[in-house]
Amino acid sequence: MNPQETALRFSGVRKTFGQVTALDSFDLELKQGELVTLLGPSGCGKTTALRIAAGFEQPNSGSVFVKEKDVTALPAHTRNMGMVFQNYSLFPHMSVAENVGFGLRVRGVDAAERDMLVREAVGRVQLPGLEGRYPHQLSGGQQQRVALARALVFQPEVLLLDEPLSALDAKVREELRDEIRTLQRDAGIGAIFVTHDQDEALNISDRVCVMKDGQIQQIGSPRDIYLRPVNGFVARFIGAMNVIEVQFSQQNKPIIAGIELDSSIVGPVGSVAQILVRPDAVSLCSRGTSGSIDGTVVGEHFSGATTILRIRLDQAEVTISAMLVSRNVQMKVGDGVGVTLDPNEVLLDSQV
Amino acid sequence: MIRRNFWSKVILVIVAAFYVLPMIAMARFSFQRVPVIKLGWSTLGKNWTADSLIDAVTSERFLQAGWLSIRLALLSVVLSLVILIPTTVYVHVMKKSARSYVEFLSILPYVVPPIALVVGISGAMKVLGTWFLASPFSLVPFYVIISLPFTFRSLDTSLGAIDLKTLVEASRSLGASWMRTTRMVILPNLKVGIINASFLSFATVLGEFTIASLLLKFTLPAYLAESQGSNPQGTFSVGLLLLVVSSLMFALMNRLSKRKGHALTGLTL
Amino acid sequence: MNLTVRSERDSLAERVPFGVFKHMRSWVVLAPFMLFVAVFLLWPTFSVFRSALQPVEGSSKPAMLEAISGQYLDAILYSVRLSALTAGLGAVIGTLVAVSAVSLNQFKGLRNVLVGYSAVAANLGGIPLAFAFVASLGMQGLYTKLLSVIGINLSDLGFKISDFSGIVIVYLYFQIPLMTLVMLPAVDGLKVTLKEAAASVGATPRQYWRSIGIPLLSPSLLGGFLLLFANAFSAYATAYALSAGGSNLVSVQIRFYLQGNTITGKSNLGYALAAWMIVVMVLAMSGYLGLRRRSERWRK
Numbered sequence: 001m002n003p004q005e006t007a008l009r010f011s012g013v014r015k016t017f018g019q020v021t022a023l024d025s026f027d028l029e030l031k032q033g034e035l036v037t038l039l040g041p042s043g044c045g046k047t048t049a050l051r052i053a054a055g056f057e058q059p060n061s062g063s064v065f066v067k068e069k070d071v072t073a074l075p076a077h078t079r080n081m082g083m084v085f086q087n088y089s090l091f092p093h094m095s096v097a098e099n100v101g102f103g104l105r106v107r108g109v110d111a112a113e114r115d116m117l118v119r120e121a122v123g124r125v126q127l128p129g130l131e132g133r134y135p136h137q138l139s140g141g142q143q144q145r146v147a148l149a150r151a152l153v154f155q156p157e158v159l160l161l162d163e164p165l166s167a168l169d170a171k172v173r174e175e176l177r178d179e180i181r182t183l184q185r186d187a188g189i190g191a192i193f194v195t196h197d198q199d200e201a202l203n204i205s206d207r208v209c210v211m212k213d214g215q216i217q218q219i220g221s222p223r224d225i226y227l228r229p230v231n232g233f234v235a236r237f238i239g240a241m242n243v244i245e246v247q248f249s250q251q252n253k254p255i256i257a258g259i260e261l262d263s264s265i266v267g268p269v270g271s272v273a274q275i276l277v278r279p280d281a282v283s284l285c286s287r288g289t290s291g292s293i294d295g296t297v298v299g300e301h302f303s304g305a306t307t308i309l310r311i312r313l314d315q316a317e318v319t320i321s322a323m324l325v326s327r328n329v330q331m332k333v334g335d336g337v338g339v340t341l342d343p344n345e346v347l348l349d350s351q352v
Numbered sequence: 353m354i355r356r357n358f359w360s361k362v363i364l365v366i367v368a369a370f371y372v373l374p375m376i377a378m379a380r381f382s383f384q385r386v387p388v389i390k391l392g393w394s395t396l397g398k399n400w401t402a403d404s405l406i407d408a409v410t411s412e413r414f415l416q417a418g419w420l421s422i423r424l425a426l427l428s429v430v431l432s433l434v435i436l437i438p439t440t441v442y443v444h445v446m447k448k449s450a451r452s453y454v455e456f457l458s459i460l461p462y463v464v465p466p467i468a469l470v471v472g473i474s475g476a477m478k479v480l481g482t483w484f485l486a487s488p489f490s491l492v493p494f495y496v497i498i499s500l501p502f503t504f505r506s507l508d509t510s511l512g513a514i515d516l517k518t519l520v521e522a523s524r525s526l527g528a529s530w531m532r533t534t535r536m537v538i539l540p541n542l543k544v545g546i547i548n549a550s551f552l553s554f555a556t557v558l559g560e561f562t563i564a565s566l567l568l569k570f571t572l573p574a575y576l577a578e579s580q581g582s583n584p585q586g587t588f589s590v591g592l593l594l595l596v597v598s599s600l601m602f603a604l605m606n607r608l609s610k611r612k613g614h615a616l617t618g619l620t621l
Numbered sequence: 622m623n624l625t626v627r628s629e630r631d632s633l634a635e636r637v638p639f640g641v642f643k644h645m646r647s648w649v650v651l652a653p654f655m656l657f658v659a660v661f662l663l664w665p666t667f668s669v670f671r672s673a674l675q676p677v678e679g680s681s682k683p684a685m686l687e688a689i690s691g692q693y694l695d696a697i698l699y700s701v702r703l704s705a706l707t708a709g710l711g712a713v714i715g716t717l718v719a720v721s722a723v724s725l726n727q728f729k730g731l732r733n734v735l736v737g738y739s740a741v742a743a744n745l746g747g748i749p750l751a752f753a754f755v756a757s758l759g760m761q762g763l764y765t766k767l768l769s770v771i772g773i774n775l776s777d778l779g780f781k782i783s784d785f786s787g788i789v790i791v792y793l794y795f796q797i798p799l800m801t802l803v804m805l806p807a808v809d810g811l812k813v814t815l816k817e818a819a820a821s822v823g824a825t826p827r828q829y830w831r832s833i834g835i836p837l838l839s840p841s842l843l844g845g846f847l848l849l850f851a852n853a854f855s856a857y858a859t860a861y862a863l864s865a866g867g868s869n870l871v872s873v874q875i876r877f878y879l880q881g882n883t884i885t886g887k888s889n890l891g892y893a894l895a896a897w898m899i900v901v902m903v904l905a906m907s908g909y910l911g912l913r914r915r916s917e918r919w920r921k
Contacts, residue, residue: 056817076820083821089814092919093836102832103822136918148824160821367718367797371742374750374794375685377757377764387761439654450651457658463902464666466853467872468895472665475672475892493661500658515677559747561858566876576748577862588756591749 005032006068008053008158009189013062015048015214022048022079024214026062030158030190034217035181037193037201040211041237046194049164049211049283053192054160055079066157082151082189088143090135095111096122096146097131103154121149124183141172148180152187159184159191177204198238210234232276232349239275242320243349248273256341257293257315263343274349279308279323281345284331285338292338295320297331311339375595405593408579408586417575420488423517424447425557425569428495429550432503435496440507441538444516451508458504461497464560469494473567488569498563499556503549510545544608551605555598666899672889673896688893697897700854700871703785707792708849712842714793715800715849716808722801723808736805739798748794751862754791758782783864791863792853799852800845807841810920837919844912851905854898871898 001332008030015023025047030036051057053064055076063072071079090099101118109117115269122131135143144164151159164180165173181204183190195201201208202222210217210225210233218230229235246254248267253260254275267273287294298319299310307326312319320339331337385399408414443451462474473494476487484490496503516538523533561573572594579587674683689697722735734839757764759782765775780786811834819829857872864873875894 054817054821056820076817077823077825080823081821083818085814085818087814089812089818091815091818091833092838093833102819102824105832106822106824106828154822356724360724363717363721364725367714370797371738371794373764374753374757377762378753380763381756381761389761389766394735408807418662435654439651442650446650450648454651454654457655460658461662463852463899463906465857465872465895465898465902467855467857467875467899468660468669469665471891471895472667472669476665493657497658497662555744559745559749561747561861562872565858565861573748573858576752580752580862588752589887591752595745595749595753598745599741602744603737606737606740609897 006030007032007034007066008192009065009068010049010053011063011065013049013052013059015045015052015057015059021084021214023052023059023279026214026216028209028216028219033185033188033191034206035184035191035193035204036207036209037195037205038209039195039198039201039237040217040269041165041196043213044211045214046196048212048214049193050160050162050192053158053198054081054083056299080154080156081158081160082154082156083160084147084151084164086166088135088140088147088167090134094134095131096127096135096138098132099146100131100149100153103150107154117153118122118149121153122146124152124186125149126179133206139172140168141176144176144177148183152183152189155187159187159189161191161193163195164193165195166197167234173200180204192345202238210237212237227345228267229347232347234326235276235347235349240321240323242279242282243320244275244277244316244318244320246273246275247271254346257313259291259293261341261343261346263346265346265348276347276349277320277341277345279321281342282320282322283340283342284309284311284322284324285340287336287338289340291337292340295337295339297333297335297337300329300333301313302326311337353553362490375592378588378592382592384584385585402589404583404585405589407476408583408590409593411586413575413579414590416538417570420570420604421558421572424489424491424495425554428557429490429494431492432496432499432549432553433546436503436507437542437546440504440511440545441516441542444508445520445538455504455508458476458500458508461500464527465522466498466560467566469498469564470563473563479504491564491569491571492566494563495560496558498560499553502552502556506548506552507542510542510548514541516541547608548605551601554583557599558594559598629921669895669899672892675889684889685896688890688897693890693894696869696871696874696894699785701901703788703792703870704850704853706797706895707789707851707853708846710789711723711793711796711800711849712846715797715845716804716838716842718797718801719804719808722805732805735801743795743802744800745828746856747835747858748862750791750794751859754787755782755793755863758787758790783868788860788863788868788870790857791859796849796853800849803845804838804841806920807838807916810916811837837916840912840916844909844916847909847912851902851909853902854905 007234010026012029013023013026014021026045026049028036038048048057050120052059053277055071055074059072063070065071066079069167091102094102100121101114104117107271118131119180120194122128122198127142127145127149130138130142135146138146142290147164167178168176177200193204202225206221207220208222208225212233218225218234220228225234225238229238235241244256246256246261248269248271249255249260250269251260251267254265254267254273255261265275285292293313294314296314297309298312301308301310305326306323307329309322309324309331310319311322311330322339382404383402385398385401439454443454474485519537520533523537528536558572560571561577564571565574565577576587576591673685676683686695717736722732725731756762757763760776762782768775782791815833816829819833824832855872860868860870861873871894875891
């Protein structure tokens with residue numbers, strides 16, 4: 001499969017449910033071998049988009065292309081896509097082998113070949129020997145692996161995953177997350193992954209599509225999304241953000257607690273705005289260092305490798321978070337510190 | 353999809369009609385003094401009267417049968433509860449492992465049809481002497497038996513809805529006496545089950561015919577069978593009354609148990 | 622203030638002071654229940670089988686074997702036919718009702734009304750129900766008259782409410798809601814996501830029904846059928862009232878033997894027929910329970 005080829009394309013897709021616009025002018029191109037995650041809060045339209053791709057919903061307008069073939073009008077069972085569901089949806093009366101082999105059976109593959117392909121698929125999802133078990137005898141993680149095998153065994157054009165990890169325990173979730181990625185890469189298949197969990201999204205994707213209220217906010221690599229969010233929604237949705245109220249100086253630069261920030265942000269003199277900065281872009285030094293803002297440590301949250309220090313700025317009504325590598329933390333609660341914000345990492349808040 | 357909805361509605365309407373129509377016919381027969389032959393558009397509204405019902409319920413035979421049936425029903429309810437409450441509480445609080453044995457025993461009555469049971473009763477009870485079967489109250493233990501599947505299930509479900517054993521242990525570890533625990537922890541959870549079991553048992557006994565008739569006891573259904581020939585309208589109106597009362601009891605019970613989240617499935621085990 | 626907490630075992634000892642073995646002590650509480658069931662259920666049942674296995678006067682065969690020969694067999698087969706037919710019809714119609722209700726699930730409350738009503742109707746039976754149908758389709762029935770007005774004369778067609786076909790119609794009144802109650806949870810179990818999963822691997826709607834829908838429903842369908850069969854087979858009062866005691870059903874015929882309307886030596890036949898009824902019921906109910914367990918396993 002040619003990695004540059006487009007596996008799936010949404011073109012101007014629009015979907016309404018009564019008065020509600022679930023998807024508005026949705027355009028997205030999925031390349032072969034790429035994993036794109038649709039990320040957003042409930043109601044943002046990510047699941048609707050996936051279901052339209054699968055054929056379970058019809059768009060009001062716009063089209064869906066699979067390898068440049070228009071499939072918008074095609075019924076779901078003819079689209080040759082593999083799908084993995086949040087609650088596994090394994091056929092309860094069939095064994096693992098029968099579940100996995102079902103897609104092959106309806107395609108007319110003969111029993112012997114089916115057997116071989118099923119065994120191979122079950123092995124690839126790390127469940128060798130469990131072909132004879134039934135879904136109710138399997139754990140959640142095992143069931144989802146069977147679902148994966150079932151979706152991939154007939155070599156579909158595209159893989160669709162609808163919050164596949166949401167119903168699983170944390171530990172299982174992490175394991176399976178990496179396995180899904182490996183399987184998808186090995187198969188060289190394009191995949192669309194829907195989730196509301198941004199850690200998953202950042203971890204697993206080639207590109208992330210952040211959505212809100214039926215509209216795409218930003219599409220980019222996980223790094224881009226995290227470091228260069230294009231608006232306040234994306235900035236807040238991904239990772240943590242400090243929100244600081246500033247006023248603009250005579251030089252049109254933002255002032256925090258009397259210190260002027262030498263960043264690229266400008267604004268009308270005297271007006272008030274909010275800026276956003278990531279906790280990992282906040283550095284600490286001794287109180288009184290020139291250019292730093294004075295503050296006091298009022299909280300400490302230890303999370304193993306990293307620690308978050310909560311610092312109350314002396315001359316502003318705000319407490320900000322600074323994320324530090326735990327080993328480097330020398331301050332404790334009550335200490336005075338100086339806070340500097342990396343001027344290249346500061347964003348002007350614009351609420352969408 | 354739309355086509356399926358259409359047929360679904362059609363089916364439900366037809367079935368609903370099947371359920372309502374006989375009741376209408378029964379009511380008409382009971383309350384309208386117009387023989388069917390003479391029934392036509394002109395006579396449709398004439399001669400509706402509740403006389404037949406009033407006469408029937410004030411008659412000697414009805415009162416006798418009714419009084420017996422009510423007493424039997426009440427006694428059956430009480431006996432069922434007396435036997436089952438300690439039993440179900442025990443298997444839920446103390447010895448959960450015994451529960452499946454008790455459950456098995458509670459569904460055994462299903463496999464013995466009332467007619468077969470009464471056949472066995474006449475044979476077996478001869479040993480006890482005829483005095484036992486002569487009393488009409490000998491029906492009570494058998495009524496408890498035939499309502500056993502429902503009554504056990506009602507109590508069992510209401511106790512099983514929460515983890516009673518843990519609650520009782522918590523209560524006891526906080527220092528409450530057995531009396532207190534029973535009053536404040538066990539009984540409130542039993543309330544719904546008791547109501548269900550009582551209603552089910554009561555309604556079952558009121559309508560039970562097989563055993564009563566073969567043991568020659570004069571209960572309400574036996575009254576119905578007896579007076580059918582001599583006073584059809586009156587008898588039918590009493591029958592209708594019985595149906596309405598039973599239905600209301602079941603409906604009420606349904607409503608009461610829904611609040612606690614049980615669905616009544618009656619005969620389904 | 623005494624804050625000592627008494628252990629479970631201690632208080633049980635207080636209430637049940639006798640009994641040496643702890644094991645035996647626990648079963649004591651259950652004794653009244655078990656004793657009650659033993660005396661009022663198991664003993665009569667045992668007595669039925671004891672008499673049934675004894676020979677009828679004038680023959681060396683146990684009554685039970687005698688009972689399945691000749692004319693007696695007719696009664697059993699009659700009951701079986703009636704039960705099977707009402708079970709089959711009830712199963713089909715009850716399933717249709719359940720499927721209809723589920724597909725109309727946008728009407729909230731419809732489902733609840735249906736469950737509530739079915740729970741009531743499944744338990745209605747006996748004499749009042751027979752009356753209702755006599756008033757509807759009997760000789761003097763309201764709908765008999767209505768039908769004759771539009772040209773369908775029931776008695777010309779040979780239909781009588783007390784005959785086989787009449788009893789079938791009456792039995793359906795409680796068979797249909799019973800099946801509905803069995804099938805509603807089963808149809809629910811066919812979640813939409815299963816259909817979508819099937820489509821996602823390429824199954825056409827027909828393939829879905831053949832390989833997934835029907836197989837998932839079959840235990841409930843078959844189990845429901847068995848339950849309805851058992852229900853009809855054990856019924857007595859309704860048929861008795863409809864036929865004024867003259868029906869060919871086993872249940873009604875047993876009464877015949879028991880009331881001593883026949884040569885006394887044959888009374889064991891009554892027991893034998895009762896015994897066979899119990900055997901049939903045991904088979905039907907075990908089948909139902911087994912199937913129900915399987916379908917519940919899938920539904921978890």
